[in-house]
Amino acid sequence: IKNVRLSQAYLTIKKDLKSILSNPIGRPFLDTLSKVRDGLKDFMIEPTIFSQFNFDYHGAIDGYNRKELDKIFSESFQMEGANLIHLDTSSKPLQKLNLPSFKLEEGIPEHYLTYTQALDQKLKEFDDITVCININKSEDHMAEFAINFPDHYYVGNGTYHTLVDFVKGLKMVGKRVVMILSSHEFKHVAPLIQEQILGYDNTLIILRDSGLNEDGSAVKQGVYDISYASLFTRDIYMGQDINESVGILDCLLNQESFPLSILRIPNAIEPMDDGFELKWINQFNVHPDNKAILVSFGPSYHQLVNKISVNKLNIGLININSFVKLDYFSFDEVRCPIYVYDIEDYNHTLFNLLSHRYRHLNIYNLTIRGVDLSHKPRDIKQLNGLNIDHVLNTIIQK
Numbered sequence: 001i002k003n004v005r006l007s008q009a010y011l012t013i014k015k016d017l018k019s020i021l022s023n024p025i026g027r028p029f030l031d032t033l034s035k036v037r038d039g040l041k042d043f044m045i046e047p048t049i050f051s052q053f054n055f056d057y058h059g060a061i062d063g064y065n066r067k068e069l070d071k072i073f074s075e076s077f078q079m080e081g082a083n084l085i086h087l088d089t090s091s092k093p094l095q096k097l098n099l100p101s102f103k104l105e106e107g108i109p110e111h112y113l114t115y116t117q118a119l120d121q122k123l124k125e126f127d128d129i130t131v132c133i134n135i136n137k138s139e140d141h142m143a144e145f146a147i148n149f150p151d152h153y154y155v156g157n158g159t160y161h162t163l164v165d166f167v168k169g170l171k172m173v174g175k176r177v178v179m180i181l182s183s184h185e186f187k188h189v190a191p192l193i194q195e196q197i198l199g200y201d202n203t204l205i206i207l208r209d210s211g212l213n214e215d216g217s218a219v220k221q222g223v224y225d226i227s228y229a230s231l232f233t234r235d236i237y238m239g240q241d242i243n244e245s246v247g248i249l250d251c252l253l254n255q256e257s258f259p260l261s262i263l264r265i266p267n268a269i270e271p272m273d274d275g276f277e278l279k280w281i282n283q284f285n286v287h288p289d290n291k292a293i294l295v296s297f298g299p300s301y302h303q304l305v306n307k308i309s310v311n312k313l314n315i316g317l318i319n320i321n322s323f324v325k326l327d328y329f330s331f332d333e334v335r336c337p338i339y340v341y342d343i344e345d346y347n348h349t350l351f352n353l354l355s356h357r358y359r360h361l362n363i364y365n366l367t368i369r370g371v372d373l374s375h376k377p378r379d380i381k382q383l384n385g386l387n388i389d390h391v392l393n394t395i396i397q398k
Contacts, residue, residue, distance in 0.1 A: 059086025183222030210264035227347035247278035286316035
């Protein structure tokens, strides 16, 4: 019925009859035909509320059928009176899309991993280590290592003393140990480590959830650990991304002997690059004529590189991935101001190290020291002028 009412023949006959019978003699006959038409329409098509308001209703038209749409809109120019066209767009057919391959369980591309997953894959390559881990949630497990070396995998029960005592026992019999816990827990563990484990080499402590906490919990912010760790070691590492973090882990564990070290990792998902090559000091755009040099620590390096590059800023960038590796780069020849951008450490340890060593230089501190940490990272940076745009504008305007 819908197609008949919208056909060219029907509309032409309707128009011609109305034209022929629009006179005093034909008017009664036209009125009779109109009543017959309306009666048939009401009988064969369920009346709508629109007909009660003298709208001529057409529909429902398939809103995804291009042929029907072209037809109804072309015919609409010949319609007379008040007409209502109803397009049905409620059931769009599914289309086959060419999407990248995704992990169904996690909804992320296959080459993307969490830092925990990436380090887990690397750890399973070493059969001479023992992993001692404190678990807060199931995702914290080093699952692949545990499957491959169940006798070298120990899970703590949440008691820090027990965990550290167990690690000390392993160290006393010469084991190479990787100890894993959350960054915000380190303030409880640091005194125990200093008392019981400090004298032993070949001990790596991995601090997960390092950096500003996405939940905005001031208590659980992962920005206090560096100040505690720096009391007894400068071997504190944090990669600019997931690839550098895995590279640092690989470098340390491949050494015959290494001092007690800290590796900080954030809670993030990033792409893995098998061709990554580890560099201890990453430099970008550093030259003698720099207006300023920006020293960063942690995973803000790539964003800074992009901003400096796109805006063609005369700012050099140096990313430090280890406090102990500061010796790899000398600032003695630097003549421009140095800005330390560090949102990983509440007590600005990196700034303290640089300003103490290079007292003759103008070194400025752009860190989270003294700010209110009871917000989400984005808000903390926005409220305190610590997002990358703010930082670069501060340097340019000085």
